[in-house]
Amino acid sequence: MFFIDTIELSGLGNRSYLVGGAHTAVVVDPPRDIDQVIAAAARRGVRISHIVETHLHNDYVTGGLELARVTGARYLVPAAARVSFERTPVHDGDTAEIDAELTLRALATPGHTPHHTAYLLEENGTAVAVFTGGSLLIGTVGRPDLVEPRLTERLARAQHASVHRLAAELADETPVLPTHGFGSFCSSAQASGAATTIGKEKEVNEALVRDVDTFVADLLAGLDDIPAYYAHMGPANAAGPAPVDLTPPAVADAEDIAARLAAGEWVVDLRNRVAFAEGHVAGSFNFEAQGQLATYLAWLIPWGKPVTLLAASPEQLAAAQRELVRVGIDRPAAAAVGGPGSWIRDGEAPASFRRATFADLVDRRTAGDIVVLDVRRDSERAGGHIEGSVHIPVHTLHRRLDEVPAGQVWVHCAGGMRAAIAASLLDAAGRDVVAVDDGFQAAVAAGLTVCGCRGDGGPAT
Structure with missing residues (x-):
């Protein structure tokens, strides 16, 4: 018997997977904060023997390289992906033995990126699931415009062909398990639902029900804005991301917060929007911790700008740090926990709006x-x-x-x-x-x- 555990990255609209049998497992498209992956494997009582990337991600920083270093697992990356670190290059048709009777087979599915690769999980030679990364999503496909504008139309056509390959080679009942499509801007359209199969996608997915020219024209016409921070994710993943540091940042008092604002740094209040509107540090910005914090803060902040986080609780601060390292905002310059009463200098009043x-x-x-x-x-x-x-x-x-x-x-x-x-x-x-x-x-x-x-x-x- 095999298992598939889903690791939700709801703030980014992504999923990673831990997949294995009785003794060993593979991780598909791991998040940068690898401790949760290691904990998931520990709960299953399995050793992580393999880590696979479907592609070099443009929307988040991977934890694959560090997870491989920590666990000693083989790190499988599509061969055509240009990277600066040692890995096991993966070609179309390559297989990896994951556990007794469990095999992972690589399927070249270019489109989201030129080197994109899906992975077919087989049990005793029978396909039981396909991990499609940014290729075939739930009701849609991954967008083809994140690599280079000159390649966009070519990749859109490749995306159509790749999805048709999956539909032709896999049985209708095969579960489709994508990385993107749950709110991620890597999706070419908003996905609907939490689960799907090859058969369901044949009925509703525009890449499978439309001819290539119509599909490409509609896809290109409907592409939305690209978050600005995406420009930094691919290079970071190609270079090999550094380990993360999730220890608490330096503590900022009211004087320090004021000085950072005066210096032009960003001070970000993580509290909910109701509390922020009622009272906040003048000059601070409100990015709710429970919203799409990583996506919108990384999208708006000038890249590399120091950021100080203001949180209602230590737990809120820790969760925000975890979200932000996933998009390359590695260490807050400082942080404070509590409320405006302790963040504002004596004699100054909180700002508010209606x-x-x-x-x-x-x-x-x-x-x-x-x-x-x-x-x-x-x-x-x-x-x-x-x-x-x-x-x-x-x-x-x-x-x-x-x-x-x-x-x-x-x-x-x-x-x-x-x-x-x-x-x-x-x-x-x-x-x-x-x-x-x-x-x-x-x-x-x-x-x-x-x-x-x-x-x-x-x-x-």
Whole structure:
């Protein structure tokens, strides 16, 4: 008998897998914080004998190299991936014996990257699962535009061919276990559901139900923005990531926090957006620890900028550190735990701003001129937007603050999280801001004029 344990990386929208039998196991696309993988293997009572990468990841830093060093496992990486460290190169058709009666077989599936490789798990020669990385996802495929713009169309066509290869060679009942597609921006479209099979994908996946030209045209037309930090992930993985240090950072007091803000460093408050709006250190930014912290902080912060973390508890701080090392933000410059009362110097008052709903926005708009700022992505706005609103996606706002018209700014997204980030950026810049903490679907119900609305408003974040 074999087992497959899923290791969820919900903040990044990814999954890793621990797969094995009675004695040994393989890890597929491991996260950088390898302690959780080692703990999972310990719970199973197995030795990690192999680690495999489906590709050089563009959205997170891998823990594969360090896990191999710590465990002595063989580190299998697609042969065509250009790396600066020793590994076992993998070619199409190569096999690895994982445990008694368990074999992993490599299947070349270029598209997400030129060297992408899927791995077929076989028990006594029968396929029992396929680990598809960024190739075949649940209802969609991995995006082909993360490597080099000149390769995008070629990779999109390769992605179509690779998915058809999997569908042709594997039985319909074969479970499909991708790395991406659970909120990751490596997915070419939002995946739906938590599990799938080859047979299910034959019925619904656009790569399998459309001809190549139609598929490629639609895929390229629908590609969304690429998080800025992705540019740093591939090179880090090719060079060989360093081990992580998850020990607590240096403690910052109120004077130190003020000095760091004065020096132009980023001070990031991890508390929930309600608490932040009620009171916070003036000049600090709000990235909720329970949201997509790693994705949006890494996307917005100038790469390499020192960051100080403010957390409600030691547990919140530790969880945030773990999230951030996965995207290459290795060590906070400092940190503080507690609340604004201990983070602000004596004699200074906390900053705050108002939160509101779309119904409140209707009332305020009739009373006078305000600025309505939409910070969703282009693709979301195309599905419907408030008439007369200004559009600046949140991941570009910190560079475009001077484009926000004068007046009180009512900022919204699809659900409230990104509006809170944007509101904190505007508040730090001295703007009078109101954060609309409401689902976009409520805009129509509130009586606002929404242009070109599909009715979904995009993902509620």
